[in-house]
Amino acid sequence: MNIAVAQSGGPTCAINASLVGVFREAMKHSTIDAIFGSINGIEGIVHDHLINLKTLIRSGYDMDLLRQTPSTVLGSCRYKLPDENEDSSVYKTIAKVLEHRKIGAFFYIGGNDSMDTVQKLSAYFTKISLDVKVIGIPKTIDNDLCVTDHTPGFGSAAKYVATTMQEIIRDSSVYSIPSVTIVEIMGRHAGWLTASSAVLHAYGEPAPHLVYVPEAHFSEKCFLRDVEQEMAKHKAVIIAVSEGIAVPEGVQSGMVDNFGHKYLSGIGKYLEQLVRNKIGCKVRSIELNVMQRCSSHLCSKTDIDEAEQIGAAGVKCALHGETGRVMVFRRVHNNPYTIVMEPADASQIANREKFLPREFLTPSGNNISDSAMPYFLPLIQGELHLAMEGGIPKHFTIQESILK
Amino acid sequence: MNIAVAQSGGPTCAINASLVGVFREAMKHSTIDAIFGSINGIEGIVHDHLINLKTLIRSGYDMDLLRQTPSTVLGSCRYKLPDENEDSSVYKTIAKVLEHRKIGAFFYIGGNDSMDTVQKLSAYFTKISLDVKVIGIPKTIDNDLCVTDHTPGFGSAAKYVATTMQEIIRDSSVYSIPSVTIVEIMGRHAGWLTASSAVLHAYGEPAPHLVYVPEAHFSEKCFLRDVEQEMAKHKAVIIAVSEGIAVPEGVQSGMVDNFGHKYLSGIGKYLEQLVRNKIGCKVRSIELNVMQRCSSHLCSKTDIDEAEQIGAAGVKCALHGETGRVMVFRRVHNNPYTIVMEPADASQIANREKFLPREFLTPSGNNISDSAMPYFLPLIQGELHLAMEGGIPKHFTIQESILK
Numbered sequence: 001m002n003i004a005v006a007q008s009g010g011p012t013c014a015i016n017a018s019l020v021g022v023f024r025e026a027m028k029h030s031t032i033d034a035i036f037g038s039i040n041g042i043e044g045i046v047h048d049h050l051i052n053l054k055t056l057i058r059s060g061y062d063m064d065l066l067r068q069t070p071s072t073v074l075g076s077c078r079y080k081l082p083d084e085n086e087d088s089s090v091y092k093t094i095a096k097v098l099e100h101r102k103i104g105a106f107f108y109i110g111g112n113d114s115m116d117t118v119q120k121l122s123a124y125f126t127k128i129s130l131d132v133k134v135i136g137i138p139k140t141i142d143n144d145l146c147v148t149d150h151t152p153g154f155g156s157a158a159k160y161v162a163t164t165m166q167e168i169i170r171d172s173s174v175y176s177i178p179s180v181t182i183v184e185i186m187g188r189h190a191g192w193l194t195a196s197s198a199v200l201h202a203y204g205e206p207a208p209h210l211v212y213v214p215e216a217h218f219s220e221k222c223f224l225r226d227v228e229q230e231m232a233k234h235k236a237v238i239i240a241v242s243e244g245i246a247v248p249e250g251v252q253s254g255m256v257d258n259f260g261h262k263y264l265s266g267i268g269k270y271l272e273q274l275v276r277n278k279i280g281c282k283v284r285s286i287e288l289n290v291m292q293r294c295s296s297h298l299c300s301k302t303d304i305d306e307a308e309q310i311g312a313a314g315v316k317c318a319l320h321g322e323t324g325r326v327m328v329f330r331r332v333h334n335n336p337y338t339i340v341m342e343p344a345d346a347s348q349i350a351n352r353e354k355f356l357p358r359e360f361l362t363p364s365g366n367n368i369s370d371s372a373m374p375y376f377l378p379l380i381q382g383e384l385h386l387a388m389e390g391g392i393p394k395h396f397t398i399q400e401s402i403l404k
Numbered sequence: 405m406n407i408a409v410a411q412s413g414g415p416t417c418a419i420n421a422s423l424v425g426v427f428r429e430a431m432k433h434s435t436i437d438a439i440f441g442s443i444n445g446i447e448g449i450v451h452d453h454l455i456n457l458k459t460l461i462r463s464g465y466d467m468d469l470l471r472q473t474p475s476t477v478l479g480s481c482r483y484k485l486p487d488e489n490e491d492s493s494v495y496k497t498i499a500k501v502l503e504h505r506k507i508g509a510f511f512y513i514g515g516n517d518s519m520d521t522v523q524k525l526s527a528y529f530t531k532i533s534l535d536v537k538v539i540g541i542p543k544t545i546d547n548d549l550c551v552t553d554h555t556p557g558f559g560s561a562a563k564y565v566a567t568t569m570q571e572i573i574r575d576s577s578v579y580s581i582p583s584v585t586i587v588e589i590m591g592r593h594a595g596w597l598t599a600s601s602a603v604l605h606a607y608g609e610p611a612p613h614l615v616y617v618p619e620a621h622f623s624e625k626c627f628l629r630d631v632e633q634e635m636a637k638h639k640a641v642i643i644a645v646s647e648g649i650a651v652p653e654g655v656q657s658g659m660v661d662n663f664g665h666k667y668l669s670g671i672g673k674y675l676e677q678l679v680r681n682k683i684g685c686k687v688r689s690i691e692l693n694v695m696q697r698c699s700s701h702l703c704s705k706t707d708i709d710e711a712e713q714i715g716a717a718g719v720k721c722a723l724h725g726e727t728g729r730v731m732v733f734r735r736v737h738n739n740p741y742t743i744v745m746e747p748a749d750a751s752q753i754a755n756r757e758k759f760l761p762r763e764f765l766t767p768s769g770n771n772i773s774d775s776a777m778p779y780f781l782p783l784i785q786g787e788l789h790l791a792m793e794g795g796i797p798k799h800f801t802i803q804e805s806i807l808k
Contacts, residue, residue: 011574011575011578040578040579040580043580069574070571070574070575071571071574071575071577071578072578075577075578075579075580076578076579077579077580078579159795159796162795162796163701163796163797164695164699166796166797166799167474167475167695167698167699167700167701168694168695168698170415170473170474170475170698170799170801171415171474171475171694171697171698172694173475173479173804174415174444174475174476174479174480175444175479175480175481175482176444176447176479176481199794199795199796200796202794203793203794203796206804234804235804284694286693286694286695287691287693288695289690289691290572290575290576290688290690291568291571291572291690291692291695293575294571294572294574294575295568295571296571297567297571297702298701298702300795377794377795380794380795380796381794381795382795383792388787389607390603390606390607390781390784390785391563391566391603391704391781391784391785391786392563392566392567392570392603392604392607392784393567393570395570395574397574400577400610400638400639
């Protein structure tokens with residue numbers, strides 16, 4: 001049989017490593033013939049836009065380069081399948097393409113939206129008795145997938161956030177006047193990535209002095225009180241804040257009007273202005289922006305290795321005859337850090353979110369508890385030995401024309 | 405005699421390496437007794453706030469950590485000396501502290517404002533026949549100091565900008581719909597750092613497709629025409645823009661009013677809004693913010709080594725009896741890259757700026773010429789072998805209370 005693999009959702013540093021995992025494992029099995037890459041996620045199946053990965057990935061060196069290349073080499077999409085009972089036409093198209101291409105297994109690397117696709121397609125294929133296994137390989141920097149201990153891509157993003165936070169602390173601490181620095185970190189509903197900035201505490205860094213995540217109630221009054229309390233203790237106060245913390249509705253719509261961009265990318269600027277107006281000290285806000293999801297030069301080796309391993313585990317799972325499953329990590333030990341990979345039902349993961357547990361926050365809800373450290377620390381360990389070209393990490397790329 | 409060293413101006417990745425250079429070289433000379441670090445630049449001399457560096461830096465390992473720690477371990481300042489003829493009181497205070505501390509040489513690591521201090525102090529000491537040599541050690545990510553081929557700190561910032569630009573290109577190219585990504589890079593008057601994003605062209609990367617620097621005339625009309633032309637050629641158009649390009653005065657003041665922050669940090673957002681309104685495609689702006697000056701985890705080994713060497717050269721220069729001098733790099737060859745270090749008159753550097761030469765730009769002024777590559781490429785070469793602690797680069801830090 002042939003197989004197909006696709007990448008979907010927002011970029012991370014680990015999605016290409018999972019592609020390598022699927023590819024390298026598939027190459028070991030004589031029952032698998034062609035390995036197709038679907039361009040732009042499930043859209044590539046719909047439009048029969050598939051490329052032969054064996055002609056694209058030609059050596060172990062290519063795989064090494066893919067492991068250190070961020071984002072999705074096969075492109076991505078934000079396509080959500082309609083309910084099959086309401087509109088089955090796209091399902092029929094997908095089934096036809098898969099049959100025509102003799103594809104017996106489809107691997108979808110993505111977040112909780114993509115796991116919705118895994119669930120729907122596997123249910124449809126079972127219903128029409130089409131023997132195509134559908135397996136989800138998780139990824140998201142948000143770490144908000146249910147069931148799994150963590151998600152591929154999160155460890156690298158967390159390592160970037162913590163390392164960059166430490167550098168911002170150095171940068172912010174040089175002048176003799178008091179200052180406040182606000183670092184805005186991705187996470188619309190879940191504070192995992194913002195919380196990861198606090199791993200610095202485990203290495204003796206007092207900052208970030210305040211951490212605000214969507215899981216805790218946010219009030220401007222308490223925020224200003226917190227900032228003033230920290231300013232009494234520290235010359236340079238450093239604050240980590242999730243893009244998704246709740247601010248008053250009026251603020252949100254007002255920012256869309258005045259700033260011309262979505263509220264979610266503006267919370268840092270909003271709090272900066274609040275501190276300037278109400279406290280009047282030197283204040284700066286910094287948005288880590290897409291760098292937190294694509295800075296492969298600083299990826300976690302643990303994350304990249306695991307991302308490859310879970311891709312490979314997905315292939316084995318399909319060959320065992322399973323479908324409608326998503327591969328997950330289960331943590332067995334923290335010391336030494338040990339995980340196992342196992343399949344879970346896509347229905348348990350699709351369209352759901354996992355939030356930071358309350359015990360990971362301090363009682364006041366404005367920082368991260370030391371008890372959270374054993375969870376975060378293993379995920380950021382290790383560095384890749386990067387292949388460089390003239391001072392810049394080398395990336396694996398494919399011609400722009402192929403992706404069109 | 406004793407000596408003193410201070411750090412001034414905005415942070416870079418290389419200022420602590422220059423401190424190591426001064427310290428390590430001074431330790432070799434039996435004529436030098438105490439090595440004082442002045443806290444918060446020249447302010448530390450004014451307030452007699454000096455620390456004994458031999459008790460602070462105690463091993464080669466400490467020096468290695470300093471070389472990989474961004475920002476200024478001794479703090480910084482933005483203090484500009486008054487004209488001595490108008491107000492000589494601070495000069496008298498400085499002379500008194502230096503005499504009392506038996507300091508025979510003062511090394512000031514900083515940008516063109518700090519070189520103003522070097523010039524003024526050396527002239528004053530000569531006038532009052534105080535035998536204190538004053539030597540400037542250059543640093544700035546802006547690379548805008550005259551006389552010198554380049555400045556310590558620039559190479560690391562350029563490596564960060566180019567590496568991050570490459571990652572942003574990957575990140576921006578995943579979806580099937582057309583998009584524009586605008587990356588705002590530091591540089592108020594000079595486009596050196598923005599131009600460095602174009603070194604990717606030397607490695608076959610077509611992006612950034614457009615590069616706007618303060619040295620070229622900017623018009624919104626031409627900008628929109630450029631963007632539309634590039635959109636006809638590329639699905640994902642990537643643009644590098646200096647924070648300091650000239651936009652209409654009204655825009656500038658309007659942005660201060662609406663955004664509550666300085667115009668200089670808002671040009672990316674402004675152009676984003678312009679593209680959204682006039683072209684109507686998917687558009688995003690990214691500000692590299694302080695990360696471009698403090699991301700030591702990605703520093704250029706060439707830059708860090710040179711920053712240390714030029715600090716050491718400053719000590720030798722003072723011991724040769726020179727004063728009022730700033731150490732500079734002169735490039736002897738590009739292939740193999742060879743520089744020499746030599747002193748220049750502070751008056752040639754203080755308060756002046758060096759701009760990107762016209763021939764480094766393409767004829768249309770909206771990108772960087774291939775002829776600029778031999779200048780930029782040697783500066784970003786090599787990586788430090790970073791000392792890590794639990795997945796995070798280890799920093800050299802001193803107690804917050806010492807800096808107060």
